[in-house]
Amino acid sequence: MKFLRFLGNEVILGTLIALLSVFTAVASFQGSIADSKQNENEVKAMQDLNDGNAEYLSANQFIVYDYTMYDGWYTTDSDDKAAYYEINYSEQLQNAIATDPENPFSEEYYDAMYASAYDLWDTSDAAFEKAGQWDNRGDGLQLVMLIMALGLAFAAWASLLKEESNMRLLFSALAIITLVAGVIAYLGVPVVG
Numbered sequence: 083m084k085f086l087r088f089l090g091n092e093v094i095l096g097t098l099i100a101l102l103s104v105f106t107a108v109a110s111f112q113g114s115i116a117d118s119k120q121n122e123n124e125v126k127a128m129q130d131l132n133d134g135n136a137e138y139l140s141a142n143q144f145i146v147y148d149y150t151m152y153d154g155w156y157t158t159d160s161d162d163k164a165a166y167y168e169i170n171y172s173e174q175l176q177n178a179i180a181t182d183p184e185n186p187f188s189e190e191y192y193d194a195m196y197a198s199a200y201d202l203w204d205t206s207d208a209a210f211e212k213a214g215q216w217d218n219r220g221d222g223l224q225l226v227m228l229i230m231a232l233g234l235a236f237a238a239w240a241s242l243l244k245e246e247s248n249m250r251l252l253f254s255a256l257a258i259i260t261l262v263a264g265v266i267a268y269l270g271v272p273v274v275g
Contacts, residue, residue, distance in 0.1 A: 092241075094254065095237055095240055095241045095254060095257075096241075098233070098237040098254070098257045098258065098261065099234065099237045099238065099241065101261060102230050102231075102233045102234040102237055102257065102260075102261055102264075103234060105226070105230045105261070105264055105265070105268070106227055106230040106231050106234055109223045109224075109226040109227040109230060109264075109268065110223075110227050112223050113220050113223035113224055113227060116216050116217075116219040116220035116223060116274075117216075117220050119212075119213075119216040119274070120213045120216035120217045120220060121213075123209045123210070123212045123213035123216060124209070124210070124213040126209040127206045127207075127208075127209035127210040127213060128206075130202045130203070130205045130206035130209060131202070131203065131206040133202045134198075134199045134200075134201075134202030134203040134205075134206060135199070137196075137198045137199035137202055138196060138199035141195045141196050141198070141199060144172050144174075144195060145192075145195055147170075147172070148171060148172050148174075148175045148187075149187075151167045151168075151170045151171055151175075152167070152171070152175065152186065152187075154167045155167035155168055172195070174191055174194040174195050175187075175191065177191075177194065178190065178191040178194070212274070215272065215274045216274055218272050219271060219272050219273070219274055222267070222270065222271035222272060223268075223271055225267055226264055226267045226268045226271060229260050229263050229264040229267055230260070230261070230264040232260050233256070233257045233258075233259075233260030233261050233263075233264060234257075236253045236254070236256040236257035236260060237253070237254065237257035239253045240252075240253035240254040240257060
């Protein structure tokens with residue numbers, strides 16, 4: 083047990099307190115940044131999701147309008163009326179008719195009508211994914227902060243005890259173990275790319 087007495091040295095304990103304090107502060111700061119980035123990406127994702135939903139509803143309205151114009155063209159008995167209906171088709175319907183006059187309301191037509199909504203939903207999904215990555219990073223940093231704070235408590239308690247106390251050695255050893263565990267946990271925190 084004599085060879086462990088150096089663990090109770092004031093310099094060792096002071097160094098442990100300083101290192102654990104710095105690591106706790108760094109983990110806390112980086113954790114708050116991760117939380118901020120998570121919130122930022124979640125807000126962006128929700129905005130894009132809402133905009134995508136609005137674009138989808140808008141596309142539905144244009145599809146109904148195209149059906150109305152196409153039905154009017156199909157049932158008309160006048161070339162003037164047919165021309166009126168044709169010029170009111172959406173660009174997507176005009177392209178679909180040019181591609182396949184027998185099947186203007188094809189899958190390609192719907193994909194073209196919903197393209198804006200699909201793009202916004204893809205952007206939303208990507209932002210939600212990024213928010214999840216930031217959340218995982220924040221969780222990892224919270225664990226690091228917990229370990230380091232625990233080690234800081236051990237070092238503080240060790241520094242309050244008499245130098246001859248076996249508890250001082252135990253708390254000092256636990257502080258070193260938590261420092262090492264905290265550094266290992268820190269190195270394992272996921273990085274958001």
